[in-house]
Amino acid sequence: MDFTLDTFSGLVENALASLEYPSVAPRLFDPIRYTLESGGKRIRPVLAVAVYSALAKADPADALNQAVAIELFHNFTLLHDDVMDRADIRRGRPTVHRKWNDNVAILSGDAMLTMATQQLTRGAGDRLADLLECFNTTAMEVYEGQQLDMEFENRDDVTIDEYLLMIGLKTSVLLGCACRLGAIMARADKAAADAFYRYGYSLGMAFQLRDDWLDTFGDPAVFGKEIGGDIVNHKKTWLLISARNAEPEDLPAILAEDLEPQETIAQVKALYERHHLGDLCQELALKYSAEAKMNLDNIDMDVEARLFFAGLADRASTRTH
Amino acid sequence: MDFTLDTFSGLVENALASLEYPSVAPRLFDPIRYTLESGGKRIRPVLAVAVYSALAKADPADALNQAVAIELFHNFTLLHDDVMDRADIRRGRPTVHRKWNDNVAILSGDAMLTMATQQLTRGAGDRLADLLECFNTTAMEVYEGQQLDMEFENRDDVTIDEYLLMIGLKTSVLLGCACRLGAIMARADKAAADAFYRYGYSLGMAFQLRDDWLDTFGDPAVFGKEIGGDIVNHKKTWLLISARNAEPEDLPAILAEDLEPQETIAQVKALYERHHLGDLCQELALKYSAEAKMNLDNIDMDVEARLFFAGLADRASTRTH
Numbered sequence: 001m002d003f004t005l006d007t008f009s010g011l012v013e014n015a016l017a018s019l020e021y022p023s024v025a026p027r028l029f030d031p032i033r034y035t036l037e038s039g040g041k042r043i044r045p046v047l048a049v050a051v052y053s054a055l056a057k058a059d060p061a062d063a064l065n066q067a068v069a070i071e072l073f074h075n076f077t078l079l080h081d082d083v084m085d086r087a088d089i090r091r092g093r094p095t096v097h098r099k100w101n102d103n104v105a106i107l108s109g110d111a112m113l114t115m116a117t118q119q120l121t122r123g124a125g126d127r128l129a130d131l132l133e134c135f136n137t138t139a140m141e142v143y144e145g146q147q148l149d150m151e152f153e154n155r156d157d158v159t160i161d162e163y164l165l166m167i168g169l170k171t172s173v174l175l176g177c178a179c180r181l182g183a184i185m186a187r188a189d190k191a192a193a194d195a196f197y198r199y200g201y202s203l204g205m206a207f208q209l210r211d212d213w214l215d216t217f218g219d220p221a222v223f224g225k226e227i228g229g230d231i232v233n234h235k236k237t238w239l240l241i242s243a244r245n246a247e248p249e250d251l252p253a254i255l256a257e258d259l260e261p262q263e264t265i266a267q268v269k270a271l272y273e274r275h276h277l278g279d280l281c282q283e284l285a286l287k288y289s290a291e292a293k294m295n296l297d298n299i300d301m302d303v304e305a306r307l308f309f310a311g312l313a314d315r316a317s318t319r320t321h
Numbered sequence: 322m323d324f325t326l327d328t329f330s331g332l333v334e335n336a337l338a339s340l341e342y343p344s345v346a347p348r349l350f351d352p353i354r355y356t357l358e359s360g361g362k363r364i365r366p367v368l369a370v371a372v373y374s375a376l377a378k379a380d381p382a383d384a385l386n387q388a389v390a391i392e393l394f395h396n397f398t399l400l401h402d403d404v405m406d407r408a409d410i411r412r413g414r415p416t417v418h419r420k421w422n423d424n425v426a427i428l429s430g431d432a433m434l435t436m437a438t439q440q441l442t443r444g445a446g447d448r449l450a451d452l453l454e455c456f457n458t459t460a461m462e463v464y465e466g467q468q469l470d471m472e473f474e475n476r477d478d479v480t481i482d483e484y485l486l487m488i489g490l491k492t493s494v495l496l497g498c499a500c501r502l503g504a505i506m507a508r509a510d511k512a513a514a515d516a517f518y519r520y521g522y523s524l525g526m527a528f529q530l531r532d533d534w535l536d537t538f539g540d541p542a543v544f545g546k547e548i549g550g551d552i553v554n555h556k557k558t559w560l561l562i563s564a565r566n567a568e569p570e571d572l573p574a575i576l577a578e579d580l581e582p583q584e585t586i587a588q589v590k591a592l593y594e595r596h597h598l599g600d601l602c603q604e605l606a607l608k609y610s611a612e613a614k615m616n617l618d619n620i621d622m623d624v625e626a627r628l629f630f631a632g633l634a635d636r637a638s639t640r641t642h
Contacts, residue, residue, distance in 0.1 A: 022462075028465055107467055114460040115461070132449075145346075169346075
């Protein structure tokens with residue numbers, strides 16, 4: 001088995017492209033095909049097959065159904081989150097509720113969630129109960145994360161701890177779950193499954209904090225999204241919360257002013273730089289990458305698998321897009 | 322075991338009231354409690370525990386988790402359907418998206434769907450895969466039914482067969498599934514499980530056609546909803562489709578006129594009566610009740626259980642509210 005991102009993501013892309021859909025109401029599935037063919041990093045399903053492969057030392061295709069399940073779940077949350085956030089663009093294309101309408105995004109999203117559970121059961125055998133326990137617990141946590149994220153929009157006193165809890169629930173647990181599903185399929189012992197879960201969780205934290213950093217300090221030519229979107233939307237990221245803690249008067253004053261977006265971005269960014277918040281955010285991302293790698297030490301696997309997972313952890317906090 | 326509606330629905334109400342919710346984001350669960358305490362007929366969970374009880378001749382509480390699962394699923398679809406249909410009132414109270422907002426209804430609905438799957442797994446043991454197979458297949462059919470229902474809104478050529486297919490998917494399969502879950506929990510043989518599924522399916526058809534009838538011909542003092550809502554909303558029910566088939570010119574002409582709601586209702590109702598459509602609709606409902614009862618003949622059970630299920634079948638097509 002080649003332990004490369006391309007190998008695993010190739011397998012995942014093939015599996016997603018060959019999904020079959022019921023045919024009574026075919027239009028229900030157009031938005032699902034549209035969403036799945038829009039790409040994305042496929043990091044969650046890649047983790048599931050890679051963990052399976054590392055632990056079972058077997059054909060990663062054996063865990064592909066569970067990998068597809070986690071990607072379907074992730075894309076279902078995007079469909080519904082985009083309705084809730086009124087987001088227009090996703091992966092460079094109109095979001096489903098913009099291309100069709102809200103009702104289509106809601107109903108096709110529901111269908112994706114059920115398809116995810118269906119996919120999870122395929123080839124599960126006697127591991128089904130464990131897979132479902134992990135999957136459902138994680139799903140509930142992801143909803144709780146989204147709920148907190150929405151509640152934070154109407155609050156000005158969100159703390160850093162609350163923010164880290166929220167991104168942990170909204171993002172990191174799903175990467176942890178992806179790893180655990182692979183471990184369960186491999187019939188790994190509890191210690192290995194737990195260590196891989198924590199690896200995935202820390203990877204998710206590094207990934208999200210790097211995302212916050214990129215949104216302000218990324219290279220517009222490489223990042224793929226406009227820089228400063230979080231600032232313009234007053235999104236309570238690690239950077240913005242830290243800035244309000246550092247400048248409880250100045251930051252709200254800048255945000256309250258009726259400035260051109262570019263001017264708001266420039267002023268907030270200057271405030272971030274005055275307090276070295278970009279560097280501090282990046283340090284925290286690196287700390288989570290290091291934590292992720294530490295968890296690998298306790299798992300028995302081949303050197304090429306170890307290097308693969310360590311590489312992913314490093315990339316989470318150093319990627320440019 | 323007392324084979325009465327009150328016994329079974331009492332068990333179900335208790336189980337719903339003692340559901341436990343995670344506590345990280347408690348506001349996510351307020352709409353779920355609100356929805357579940359709004360009541361409803363509980364026909365689906367009652368079917369699950371009654372079928373279990375009839376076939377296993379054991380404590381119906383053994384199948385309560387699966388009964389709760391089906392009621393959670395049903396209520397999740399109501400939350401999302403009410404957003405899609407812009408419905409303001411449900412069971413005499415503001416719908417969730419009206420009391421809170423669309424986002425709350427979407428996200429809490431998602432959480433209800435996952436809670437339903439969690440509930441399904443409890444106490445399932447080696448029946449888990451069969452339960453999930455039935456539950457997930459049915460869920461996909463329900464979404465397909467809702468998709469067709471929405472597509473029908475923009476079509477004027479919906480046939481009676483298409484309508485029956487749609488209500489079969491949107492409503493009847495879930496009653497069939499409720500019965501099958503009870504049968505699976507009772508470790509019944511395939512013939513009994515299939516017969517009970519068909520019983521539930523036919524019961525659902527009778528129930529829905531009686532619903533169409535009540536919406537036009539019900540007694541306003543008893544029905545609990547305003548009479549004529551379907552007509553005012555041009556909802557493609559069995560009655561409206563049959564009326565258009567009978568009067569391809571007249572019916573569209575009435576609906577196109579800018580009349581007071583009461584006047585539209587009176588004119589369409591007169592047209593229904595001219596063609597005896599109320600009676601024909603009711604006859605069809607009775608036919609489905611008879612079909613439901615026929616399926617009971619092939620199932621081995623005590624006489625009191627048989628009378629209970631036959632009574633439900635009769636009630637589906639003769640109820641007044």
